[in-house]
Amino acid sequence: METKIYDGTQLVEAAQELKKGNLVAFPTETVYGLGANALLPDSVKQVFTVKGRPQDNPLIVHVASFEQVKAYVDNFHPATEKIVKNFWPGPLTLIFKIKKDSLPSIVTGGLSTAAFRMPDNTKTLEVIRTAGVPIVGPSANTSGKPSPTTAKHVYHDLHGKITGIVDDGATRIGVESTVIDLSDPTADPMILRPGAVTKEALEAVIKKPVTIDRHLVQADETPKAPGMKYKHYSPDTRVLMVENDDWEAAVEWAKDQHFRTGVLAGPTIVENVRESVAATYMYQDDSVTAATKGLFAGLRGLDEKKLALDLIFVQVVPEEGLGIAYMNRLKKAAGQNYFKK
Numbered sequence: 001m002e003t004k005i006y007d008g009t010q011l012v013e014a015a016q017e018l019k020k021g022n023l024v025a026f027p028t029e030t031v032y033g034l035g036a037n038a039l040l041p042d043s044v045k046q047v048f049t050v051k052g053r054p055q056d057n058p059l060i061v062h063v064a065s066f067e068q069v070k071a072y073v074d075n076f077h078p079a080t081e082k083i084v085k086n087f088w089p090g091p092l093t094l095i096f097k098i099k100k101d102s103l104p105s106i107v108t109g110g111l112s113t114a115a116f117r118m119p120d121n122t123k124t125l126e127v128i129r130t131a132g133v134p135i136v137g138p139s140a141n142t143s144g145k146p147s148p149t150t151a152k153h154v155y156h157d158l159h160g161k162i163t164g165i166v167d168d169g170a171t172r173i174g175v176e177s178t179v180i181d182l183s184d185p186t187a188d189p190m191i192l193r194p195g196a197v198t199k200e201a202l203e204a205v206i207k208k209p210v211t212i213d214r215h216l217v218q219a220d221e222t223p224k225a226p227g228m229k230y231k232h233y234s235p236d237t238r239v240l241m242v243e244n245d246d247w248e249a250a251v252e253w254a255k256d257q258h259f260r261t262g263v264l265a266g267p268t269i270v271e272n273v274r275e276s277v278a279a280t281y282m283y284q285d286d287s288v289t290a291a292t293k294g295l296f297a298g299l300r301g302l303d304e305k306k307l308a309l310d311l312i313f314v315q316v317v318p319e320e321g322l323g324i325a326y327m328n329r330l331k332k333a334a335g336q337n338y339f340k341k
């Protein structure tokens, strides 16, 4: 099949394809999603097939309004209203207990809960509204690879396998949404996956404590979000994290090993090491925001076969605020491995 690229004037066509049951990738503020009509089990099954995704990993249901969620959920956590008012549309996914059998079990992975998100992208909201149905959307990459932050990345992984891609340029944030569990109305909200909406931002809004799934802190715990346990974000090339004081030693060592080395970092680090390595991918500036936005694109760029790199060194950032989400994805890409002197 020929995969079509839809621009802003072809959103009705994209919506009609989705409604009919075909797969169309869509832009969001975080990463591109692989869309299918959430109410058609056969279409949802296709999503797992084309991504190569394990079927026990449930999908996020994308909606164009909070009203739309009420068709599937009747028992809301008391913090829901404040959270929705402050963070939707936006990079925050909410887990609720759903009305029995209100969504196909292929969507929920057979759980009694489901994940909902209203993405902050006008084209995609228009598509969901026009389709008139909720749209499931995992990240639109081959399972295990870095999530796509441009339509080109989606095309690279999925062309020939899906009907189309709605193109809206590069995504603003660069890592997937924060996932919080609101399924037990009597429990404190719990962050299952870190993203751009931080624990501090949530607590400031609801004025109550927000907890963090223990496995995000302790490596040996089993995560509550099924997807967090899989190998993720990994380029074929070996990735090593480099602490800020170790760049000189890291580059020296790689030279001694006769490695073809790539570097993914902000301008300050890149300027210092550029002469000594085979390839660099520079974040737009030295901020954590720019690093987060460029992480997946950089990993993909440096993983290209034609560069034939042996190794990619990547900058670390402090684990606070948005840095928690950046480091969570980077650690997975690096298999937890740091360069050690």
Ligand code: TXA
Pocket (backbone or CB within 6 Å): 028, 030, 031, 032, 033, 034, 057, 058, 059, 060, 093, 095, 108, 111, 113, 114, 115, 117, 119, 137, 138, 139, 140, 175, 176, 177, 178, 179, 192, 193, 224, 225, 226, 227, 228
């Ligand atoms: O930013 C995002 O969230 C992107 C864009 C496209 O919206 N989507 C995305 O979807 O990252 P995906 O499928 O790659 O990640 C969904 C995560 C997985 O870790 C999954 O296990 C978890 O949400 N999840 C989904 N339903 C759940 C549920 N009922 N209970 C716990 N975790 C759930």
Ligand code: MG
Pocket (backbone or CB within 6 Å): 138, 139, 147
């Ligand atoms: Mg994903």
